[in-house]
Amino acid sequence: MHLTLVGLSHKTAPVEIREKLTFPAHRQEEALSLLSATPDVAEAVILSTCNRTEIYAVTAMDADGPGAIIDFLADYHDLDRHDLVRYLYFSEGEAVVKHLFRVVASLDSMVLGEAQILGQVKEAYEAAFSNDAAGRIFNKLFRQSFELGKRVRTETDIGENAVSISYAAVELARRVFDTLDGRTVLILGAGKMSELTAKHLVSNGVKKVLVANRTYERAEELACKFCGTAIRYDEMFDRMGEADIVISSTAATHYVIDKEQVSRAMRGRRGNPLFLIDIAVPRDIDPAVNELADVFLYDIDDLSGVVESNLEERMREARKAEVIIAEEMAAFEQWLESMEVVPTVAAIRAKAEQIRCAEMEKALKRLGGLSEKELKTVEALTASIVNKMLHGPTARLKGVAAEKDGYSYVEAARFLYGLDSNPDGENPHAGLIKTLLGRAEKAAERAAGKAANKEMGDTIGC
C-alpha cells in the first residue's frame, strides 16, 4: 500500500482550470464510488475547494498510483490528460502526510492562516467516510489532521490577526469595544470601501448605522442596505456624539472633520471612546484629532500598517505551526509502526500453535494409551512451554514497535520466525510504514546515488 496525492491549487493552476476540476458536494458520492472502483485505489478522499482540488489515495504497492488518479481526473472531467498534467502536482509517501497537515494548518492557503480550510477538509473526509471510501489508514490520518488543525489554531496565533483592510478595522474596533453588539456606526460618504467596512461591522454585531452624505438620496440608499438611518450632511456633527465608530470616505479634497468638532462631540460621553476610521484619500479627518483623549483615529496607511504587521506575525506563527506538524507527523508514523506489530505477534503465535499441535499429534501416536489426566498434563505442558518461550519476545516486540525504527524489529521477527510466504523471505505485510510513506523507494534511490526525482513526467509518461 502506498499513500498518493494528486492535485492542483491556486499556486499551480489559474481559475479557468481550477473551475473545470471541481467536485461539488452533490457529485462527490458518484466521484468517490468511481474512484474506489479503480483496482489500484484502496482508499480515497477528494478535497475540492475554490482554491484547490486534491485527491488523496491509498494505492496498491505495485501500481502507478498517480497515473491511476490522473486517468480518473481526465476521464471524469473529460479533459485531455496531457493538458491536465501541466497544472498538477503529486506526492507520494511521507510527503502526502506532510502536505495534508500543511493544508489543514492553512499554511498552504492563499491567505495564510485562514480558518475555512479545516472545515472543508472535514467535509471531504466525511463524504469519503460515508461512502466507504475511507478506510483504516485515512480514518487515522484525517482524524489526526483535524487534531493538528485544532492544535495549530489554539497553540499559535496564525489566524488571530486580520489580513484585510476592512477586517483590520473590525479587529481594531473590537480591541477598543470588546464586543460590537449594540454599538452605533456613523458612515460619512457612501463609497465602496466604507460600505464594505460597515458590512463587516454590522455582521459583527453593530446595531445602529447612521449614514451622512452630501447627496442625501445616496445616503438613503446606503442606509437602506443596513436597515440604518440617513442623516443630512450638516447634521453629522450633532449626531457624532451618538456614534461609537465613525467611518469616513468622502471625495472631499480637504479635511471635513477637525479637532474642534470632535472635541465638541466628545462632551458628555463620560469617557466612552470614539473610534474613527478614515479610509479616504485625500484624508477626511485632521490627524490632530488623534491627540484628543479617548479618541482613536486610523487612516488608510495606519490600517495597511496593521495588516502588514499582522501578516508578518502570521509568518512567525507559521514557523510554530511547522513544529506542530513535525510532531504530528512523528505521531502518525508511530501509529503506523505500532499497527504492524499486532498481526506479526498474532502470526508468530499461530505458527507456534500449529507446530505445537503437530508435534503433540506425533508424540501421542508414539506414546499411545494415555489416560485423560495424562493427556491434559502433556497438553498443558506443551502450551506452557510455547507461551513462556513466546511471551518475552512478543512483549519486547510490542514495546519497541512504538519506537523510532521499530518497524525494523518487526521485520526481523517476521524473518526469524519465517512468517513470510514468498520464497525470497520478503514479508507481504511488513514494512507498512516503508511502503505507505515511500521510505523504501527513498532508500533505494539513495543507494543508487540518485537524487530523488519526484517530478511526475517519468511516472506518467509525459
Add this chain to the structure above:
Amino acid sequence: MEQIALVSFWFAMSLYMVATVLYAYHLVAKRAVFSWYATFATGAGFLAHTAAIGFHWAASGEVPLAGAFNSLSLAAWVLVLIYFVVEHLVRLKLYGIVLVPLAFVAMAIAQISLRTAAGVELPDEALAQLDSWRVAMHVAFIMAANAGFAVGAVASALYLLLGSQLKRHKTSAFVRRLPSLTQTQDLARRAIMLAFPVYTAGILLGIIRAIEFDLDYWWFDVRVMMSGVVWAIFGLYLLLHYRRGASGRALSWLALVGLVAVIVLAVFARTLPAGFHIFGL
C-alpha cells in the same frame, strides 16, 4: 494548631506561586488548559490560605487583625477573593496574571520579614481599644476596599497601556491578549465604585471607635490623614466620572495616584512612630 496554620500558610503561598507560573505560561503559550490549571491552583491556594487564617485565629483566640503580618496576609486573601469575583463576573482570566502574583508577593513579604512582628506586645490600653467588633469591621472594610482600589488601579494601568498602543497604531503580541479598552475601563470603574463606600464605612467605624475612647487629636495621625487623602482621591475619581464625564485617560491616572496613596498609607505610614495607630495594623 499554630503549626497547622503555618503549614497551611506555606502551602497556600506555594500554590499561589505555581498559579503565577501557570498564568504566565498560559499567556506565553496560549494554551487554555493552563489557565484552568492556574485557576485550580489559585482556588486550592485560597482554601489553604483560609485554613491558615482560621487555624491561626483558633490558636490565638483573637481575630487575626493585629500586626503587619496579619494585615498583609489578610490583604492577600482579600485580593485573591476579589480576583475570583472578577473572573466570575467579567470572565477575564488575564487579571490572574496580575492579581495572583500580587497576593503571592504580599504573603512572601509577610512570611519573610513580618511574621516576627506579629507578636508585638501591646499595652493594656491599646488592647482594650482593639477589643471591639467595630475595630474588626474597620480593618476588614479598609482591607477589602484597598484590594478593590488595587484592582481598579491595575485595570486603569492596563487601560493606559492599551490606549497608548492604540494611539500609536502599534500593538504588541502581549497587548493583543489583553482585554479591550472598554472592558478595562468598566472593571476599573466598577471596582472603585464598589470599594469607595466600603472604604467610607471602614473610616467611619474607625472614627466612631476613636470618639468612643475620647482620644485627643485622633485626627492628628499620619494614617488617619493619609486615609483622608485616599478617600478624597477616589471620591474625586467618582465625582469626575459621574458629574463631569471626565476622560478615561484622566481617570486612569487618578486611579494610579490613588493606588500610590494606598501604598504609602499601607506600607510607609505604618513605619512612622507618630500617631495613635500603634497597633501595627
